[in-house]
Amino acid sequence: MNSFSNSNTFFYNLHLLGIVKVRCFSVKPLKAEKVRRALIEKGALLHEFPVMNEKDRVIFPVHGDAELSLLEGTGANVQITEREMTPRKVRPRSYKELLELDDALMPLLPSSFDIIGEIAIVKLPAELVPHRFEIGEGLRQFNRNLRSVALNRGVKGDLRIMDLEVISGDGNLETTHVENNLRFRLDPSLVYFSPRLATERMRVAEMVEEEKVLDMFAGVGPFSITIGSLGKAESIVGIDLNPHSIRYFNNNILLNSLEDRVETHLGDARDISAVLGPFDRIIMNLPHNSMDFLDVALSSMDSGYIHLYRVLENDLIMDEVRNMMSISNGLNRRMEITMMRDVHNYSPTRSMFVFDIRVHP
Ligand SMILES: C[S@@+](CC[C@H](N)C(=O)[O-])C[C@H]1O[C@@H](n2cnc3c(N)ncnc32)[C@H](O)[C@@H]1O
Numbered sequence: 001m002n003s004f005s006n007s008n009t010f011f012y013n014l015h016l017l018g019i020v021k022v023r024c025f026s027v028k029p030l031k032a033e034k035v036r037r038a039l040i041e042k043g044a045l046l047h048e049f050p051v052m053n054e055k056d057r058v059i060f061p062v063h064g065d066a067e068l069s070l071l072e073g074t075g076a077n078v079q080i081t082e083r084e085m086t087p088r089k090v091r092p093r094s095y096k097e098l099l100e101l102d103d104a105l106m107p108l109l110p111s112s113f114d115i116i117g118e119i120a121i122v123k124l125p126a127e128l129v130p131h132r133f134e135i136g137e138g139l140r141q142f143n144r145n146l147r148s149v150a151l152n153r154g155v156k157g158d159l160r161i162m163d164l165e166v167i168s169g170d171g172n173l174e175t176t177h178v179e180n181n182l183r184f185r186l187d188p189s190l191v192y193f194s195p196r197l198a199t200e201r202m203r204v205a206e207m208v209e210e211e212k213v214l215d216m217f218a219g220v221g222p223f224s225i226t227i228g229s230l231g232k233a234e235s236i237v238g239i240d241l242n243p244h245s246i247r248y249f250n251n252n253i254l255l256n257s258l259e260d261r262v263e264t265h266l267g268d269a270r271d272i273s274a275v276l277g278p279f280d281r282i283i284m285n286l287p288h289n290s291m292d293f294l295d296v297a298l299s300s301m302d303s304g305y306i307h308l309y310r311v312l313e314n315d316l317i318m319d320e321v322r323n324m325m326s327i328s329n330g331l332n333r334r335m336e337i338t339m340m341r342d343v344h345n346y347s348p349t350r351s352m353f354v355f356d357i358r359v360h361p
């Protein structure tokens with residue numbers, strides 16, 4: 001056997017043992033922390049292999065195409081090397097296990113986040129914001145189905161659009177979200193969409209009989225399209241003020257083959273609801289301002305049901321019920337709340353509630 005085939009046999013055996021050759025960057029310990037942060041920020045560190053401390057060098061396993069130029073600015077004298085390494089065997093139970101943050105910061109890491117299609121959207125407390133790129137990278141390494149991770153820096157204006165910063169992955173946030181077997185194309189940096197309402201949308205859709213339905217604040221159309229997919233409604237009209245929402249809504253109607261069942265309108269629900277009515281059922285999913293439109297909804301129906309969504313302090317629900325009754329009394333309309341429930345938590349003291357309201361003729 002010649003030396004070439006000997007070395008091949010050697011490699012073959014190493015692979016059987018799970019040992020692989022890995023490209024590494026070697027640096028002095030004094031610069032190791034700076035280098036580690038830079039590699040994580042650039043997405044170049046291989047998390048499935050351990051960082052090794054060797055005599056007077058620290059060895060970082062990196063992607064095969066990682067360039068030395070990634071570490072410009074760290075001041076480190078970096079040597080490229082290779083090591084035989086065994087991948088970590090135990091799959092981490094959480095993305096948190098992939099992060100190397102100070103112990104004091106670990107309890108602040110969020111345990112849940114929203115996933116829209118292939119995009120994860122995270123909220124971070126101020127203390128974790130400087131570590132956002134490492135956290136984004138950890139999330140993406142842990143969940144291989146994610147294309148990007150974006151930091152939610154707050155919600156802007158009446159259109160409820162999130163101010164998003166991409167902290168890992170590709171900057172294009174347009175994606176396809178699947179909910180109740182329906183497909184919704186959208187870009188969460190341009191339109192509002194919450195993946196937490198899937199069950200609620202189906203609950204409302206299943207109540208719809210042969211009725212005229214108005215989705216007053218329709219977004220990219222998830223309520224309207226879920227109702228349309230069940231095929232019972234006589235007609236469904238969705239309104240939104242955001243041109244991007246209506247563009248995606250129209251696209252989603254086509255994606256789900258509902259072009260003959262759902263109609264869209266770009267505009268202010270205050271101006272066009274009554275003109276398009278009367279309706280038998282109205283969905284009011286504008287949780288911070290829906291009460292400002294209850295008069296419009298009541299003027300857009302003779303009788304029927306309203307599903308009104310509201311973000312409220314948990315101890316102020318009865319006050320809100322009194323407000324609703326005073327609005328309907330002021331318009332000489334009779335209505336009763338047939339069901340009320342907490343849909344999901346919104347903050348430690350607030351939740352999003354739904355009120356099912358029966359409006360009498
Ligand atoms: C909380 S989102 C709900 C979207 C959708 N129903 C859903 O479940 O994803 C509220 C929507 O109302 C729209 N909006 C805000 N003010 C409006 C108004 N005056 N008339 C019509 N739409 C409005 C926003 O653009 C946004 O898409």
